[in-house]
Amino acid sequence: MSVACTVASNPFYQISQKSNNATIVPKTTSKLIQNQNQKQGHLLSINTNNATSINPFMNHSNISANVPPSNTAAIKNNDNWLFQFQQMSVIDPVECSDNYKSLYAQYEGKSLNNTTTTRENFNAGNNIMMMQKYQNYANTIAPTTKTAYDSVNEDFSVVDAELESMMALQPDQSVIGEVDQDQLLFKNAAVSIVNITNTDSNISNTNSQFSTDTTAKFKRSKFLGLMRRISDEDVTLKRHNCEQSSNNTNNAKYDSLYSSELNECVGDEYITIPDKLN
Amino acid sequence: MLAYHMQNFSGYSVQYSPFFDNKLAVASGANYGLVGNGKLFILTIQPSGQIVPSNAFLTRDGLFDLSWNELNENQVLVAQGDGTLRLFDINLQKYPVAIFQEHKREVYSCNWNLVNKQNFVSSSWDGTCKIWSPVRKQSLLTWQPVPNTAKTNTNRSCVYQVEFSPHDPNLILSCSGTSHISLKDLRQPGNHVLSFIGHHGMESLTVDFNKYRPHIFCSGGADKLIRIWDMRSIKKNPRFQPMSINELTGHELAIKKVSWSPHLDDVLLSVSYDMTCRVWNDIRAHNIAVTNAVDPNGGCRKLFNKHTEFVTGCDWSLWGSPGFVSTTGWDGNVFIWNALR
Numbered sequence: 001m002s003v004a005c006t007v008a009s010n011p012f013y014q015i016s017q018k019s020n021n022a023t024i025v026p027k028t029t030s031k032l033i034q035n036q037n038q039k040q041g042h043l044l045s046i047n048t049n050n051a052t053s054i055n056p057f058m059n060h061s062n063i064s065a066n067v068p069p070s071n072t073a074a075i076k077n078n079d080n081w082l083f084q085f086q087q088m089s090v091i092d093p094v095e096c097s098d099n100y101k102s103l104y105a106q107y108e109g110k111s112l113n114n115t116t117t118t119r120e121n122f123n124a125g126n127n128i129m130m131m132q133k134y135q136n137y138a139n140t141i142a143p144t145t146k147t148a149y150d151s152v153n154e155d156f157s158v159v160d161a162e163l164e165s166m167m168a169l170q171p172d173q174s175v176i177g178e179v180d181q182d183q184l185l186f187k188n189a190a191v192s193i194v195n196i197t198n199t200d201s202n203i204s205n206t207n208s209q210f211s212t213d214t215t216a217k218f219k220r221s222k223f224l225g226l227m228r229r230i231s232d233e234d235v236t237l238k239r240h241n242c243e244q245s246s247n248n249t250n251n252a253k254y255d256s257l258y259s260s261e262l263n264e265c266v267g268d269e270y271i272t273i274p275d276k277l278n
Numbered sequence: 279m280l281a282y283h284m285q286n287f288s289g290y291s292v293q294y295s296p297f298f299d300n301k302l303a304v305a306s307g308a309n310y311g312l313v314g315n316g317k318l319f320i321l322t323i324q325p326s327g328q329i330v331p332s333n334a335f336l337t338r339d340g341l342f343d344l345s346w347n348e349l350n351e352n353q354v355l356v357a358q359g360d361g362t363l364r365l366f367d368i369n370l371q372k373y374p375v376a377i378f379q380e381h382k383r384e385v386y387s388c389n390w391n392l393v394n395k396q397n398f399v400s401s402s403w404d405g406t407c408k409i410w411s412p413v414r415k416q417s418l419l420t421w422q423p424v425p426n427t428a429k430t431n432t433n434r435s436c437v438y439q440v441e442f443s444p445h446d447p448n449l450i451l452s453c454s455g456t457s458h459i460s461l462k463d464l465r466q467p468g469n470h471v472l473s474f475i476g477h478h479g480m481e482s483l484t485v486d487f488n489k490y491r492p493h494i495f496c497s498g499g500a501d502k503l504i505r506i507w508d509m510r511s512i513k514k515n516p517r518f519q520p521m522s523i524n525e526l527t528g529h530e531l532a533i534k535k536v537s538w539s540p541h542l543d544d545v546l547l548s549v550s551y552d553m554t555c556r557v558w559n560d561i562r563a564h565n566i567a568v569t570n571a572v573d574p575n576g577g578c579r580k581l582f583n584k585h586t587e588f589v590t591g592c593d594w595s596l597w598g599s600p601g602f603v604s605t606t607g608w609d610g611n612v613f614i615w616n617a618l619r
Contacts, residue, residue, distance in 0.1 A: 186312075196531075210530050210552070213583060217553045223310050223587050223608055237313055254313045268286045268308040271315055273338040276373045 182253065183236050190230035197224055226257075226266070234261045240270075279584070280614040282329035287317050289606025291343045291535075291591040297351035299597035300324070301332070302604055302612075303368075305356055307340025310587075310608050316341035318356055320368045321612065329612065333368050343387045343439075347412065348395040355398055355412075357385035363400055365412060378410050380417050387439040393447035401437035407452055407462070421469050423452045423460035438483050439535075445492035453482035459497050461509060472512050474520050477501045484535045490543035491563070494523075498533030504548055506560055524562045524569045528576045529554070534590050539617075541600035545579075547617055549589035555582040555605050557617040580617055585609055 096104070197218045210218070218224055229235040238258035255270030287306035295301040300323040308314035316337040321329050339359035347353035347365070353375070354366050361381040364374035381402035390398045397418065401407045405426065408417040423437055434455035443449035448464040459476035476482040477499030488494040496506045504526035511520045531551035539545040544563035549555045557580040561570050570577035587608035594617075595602035601618030 214530050214552050214554075217583075217586060221553075221587055226310070256314050257309055257312070268314055270308075270313075271336060273315070273336055274373075275338070275377070277377065278367065278370045278373045278375050 186237055187230055187233060190227040193227045194224065194231045197221075229259070229266075230257075235259050235266050238265060280323065280327055280329055281584075282321055282331075282612040284317070284319055284610040284612065286610070287319075288587070288608040288610055289591055289612060290341060292604045292606040292612060293344055293346055293593045294595050294597070294604065295351070296346050296348060296596065299595075301368075302593070303344050303346065303354045304591070304606055304612055305341035305344040306606075306610070307342070307359070311340040311342065311359070314340065316356075316358060318344065318354060318366055319612075320354070323614070329614070333371075335366050335372065335374070337364065342384065345388045345390040345398060348390045348392060349412075353412075355388050355390065357388040357400060359384045361385060361402065361404075363388055363398075363410065376412060376415075378415060378417070380408060380420070381406065383436075386436065387441075389441040391442045391447055392444045393442070399440050399442060399450055401440035401452055403436040405435035405437060405454070407437055407440045407450065409450075409464075419464070421462060421471065423462065423471055424454050424456045424458045424473060425469075434481070438481070439485055441485065441487065443487050443492070444489055445487070451485045451487060451495055453485045453497055453499075455481045457482050457499065459485060459507070461512065472514065474512060474518075476505065476507075477503060481532070483532060486536050486538050486546070488538045488543060489540050494563075496536050496538065496546055496560075498536045498548055498550075500532040502529045502532060502550075503527060504529075504533055504536055504546070504558065506562070524560055526558050526560075526570050526577055528556060528578045534588065535592050537592055537594060539600070540594050540596055542618075545618070547592050547594065547603055549592045549605055549607070551588045553583065553585050553587060553589055553607070555585070555589055555592060555603075556580065557582075580619075582613075582615060582617075584613055584615075585611060 226235065235257050237254040238256045239253055240255050256268065257266040258264070259266045284304065284306055287308055288310045289304050289306050290311055291305040293303055295303070302321050302323070304319040304321060305316070306319060307316045316339055318335040318337065318341060319331050320333040322332040323329055337356070337358055341356045341358055343357040345355045347355060352368050354368060356364050356366065358364055361379060361383055363378040363381075363385055365376040365378075366374045378400075381400065381404050383403035385400050385402045387401040388398055389400075397409055397411050399407060399409050401423075405424065406420050406422055409419040410417050423440075424435060426435065436455040437452050438454060440450060440452040443451065450462040450464070452460045452462065453476060454460070457475045457477050457479050458473045459482050461472040463470070463472075476497050478501045480500035482497055482499045484498040486496055488496070493509050494506060495509065496504055498504045505522035506524040506526070507520065508523050511523075513520070526546075526548075529548065529550040529552050533548050533550050536546055536548045539547070544560040546558050546560065547555065548558065556578050558570070559573075559577045559579050561568055561573055561577050582605065585605065585607040589605055589607040591606040593604055595604065595614075601616045602614060603617045604612060604614045606612045
């Protein structure tokens with residue numbers, strides 16, 4: 001058996017491979033390798049040297065593949081390896097301190113004593129029990145969870161319905177879009193008009209600058225009613241829709257008034273007039 | 279009183295035909311002229327007293343003013359919100375016979391020259407006035423009654439009304455949102471304009487020449503006042519602020535239009551945002567020692583309050599017995615009533 005095979009099959013090596021951090025460091029590594037080089041030929045020595053230069057135990061599979069061991073050499077090496085194996089020590093850089101190990105050993109000992117029955121049951125039982133247990137757990141959780149999900153789903157469905165109804169009432173963003181400067185000015189103008197007519201009408205008639213007749217007219221005025229709706233942001237300017245815009249060479253961006261509350265045009269719909277001459 | 283209602287349209291201006299005693303034209307706009315189409319109504323007063331539309335022209339934008347062609351009895355000029363002036367033939371359908379497009383913003387006023395009858399003038403919210411000939415697409419002259427300054431707000435530079443003098447074909451009167459009232463004499467070289475503050479810094483909305491006293495004109499503004507001016511008191515010095523010779527008070531909101539009577543030199547009609555129309559006597563016209571302040575009613579001889587929205591347009595009838603007027607407003611009504619009874 002080659003050095004490589006031996007090392008590879010060595011349980012400490014496997015541990016080191018699993019731990020990835022443990023390193024098996026023969027005390028006589030250089031000597032060992034030197035001896036093996038002399039005995040097993042150039043290729044092995046090269047590979048071993050290369051492997052050693054990088055990581056002495058990295059490429060053992062390659063070594064084993066490249067160097068078929070002879071029986072006599074293996075027998076001799078067995079003795080050597082036994083000896084060398086005894087001389088080897090394992091250094092784990094992440095190994096815990098002895099104090100911690102002893103404390104953990106005490107803890108493990110207590111745990112084992114307390115859970116012996118359970119573990120025995122588990123060991124004596126089979127996976128079905130565990131499955132049954134988890135199934136029971138799942139069953140105990142599932143109805144609750146299902147109920148909870150149902151109620152949540154119901155809540156969500158209610159919220160969805162509300163949102164849908166709100167969306168239906170939302171103004172058509174393709175028509176209205178975001179409030180731009182003109183719409184803001186329009187609203188501000190409406191607010192000022194409402195303020196002019198409202199402020200004074202709230203004052204008692206004796207102090208009002210408007211006559212009773214004028215105040216009554218203001219209250220009945222459809223235009224001022226529209227201004228109130230504009231100031232309340234219920235009504236705003238409606239932009240040209242795409243079809244009309246493509247046909248319309250008019251510079252005006254707006255063609256009618258739009259109520260976001262009613263989700264429909266207010267007043268008179270715009271009629272596109274071609275720019276023709278008689 | 280005669281009435282006609284324009285369905286879905288709000289009246290902005292009305293004018294009797296100078297050729298037919300039973301025709302009048304009304305400029306209107308949908309949605310109170312704020313946005314949407316406009317419509318020019320040609321109304322006929324039937325012998326029975328009924329007012330019927332004889333023709334109508336739907337326009338792509340609101341109409342703010344109109345003026346009959348003084349040379350062609352079938353043509354009406356309109357000032358449109360899209361910055362154009364359009365000349366319609368009332369015997370044709372749908373489309374205008376000419377379009378005049380140079381203004382950059384809403385054309386708010388137009389007026390045909392009553393003396394030479396060869397041209398017309400327009401004013402716009404772009405702050406300019408233009409003189410046009412109906413046979414040319416391009417304007418003949420453009421000027422700014424109120425030059426742009428750093429202090430001039432662009433929104434206030436709107437020229438709300440412009441009109442030719444009925445006495446002098448070269449004299450043009452205009453008013454603007456900066457409160458300026460401007461006199462332009464076309465014989466003066468360059469962009470020379472006589473301007474003064476007309477309404478205490480508030481918007482001057484309307485002006486009109488007296489038909490009998492060539493130096494007298496009146497103006498109305500957002501300060502709710504109607505002021506009567508003598509242009510002889512207006513100096514070239516811009517620091518000199520002329521004094522009005524008379525003030526008529528009584529309207530409760532801004533005055534939208536004033537119009538002197540074509541029959542009487544001391545009577546004028548005003549319409550206002552307070553939804554009323556008032557007929558006034560200029561008491562000072564025949565007695566320079568007094569003003570309307572001495573009159574208990576302020577010189578108001580009649581108040582017409584049938585309109586239910588802002589009243590925006592008015593005109594005196596040239597025909598029949600003196601005193602018939604037509605008024606229109608945002609309620610869509612056109613009323614014909616006698617102002618002197």
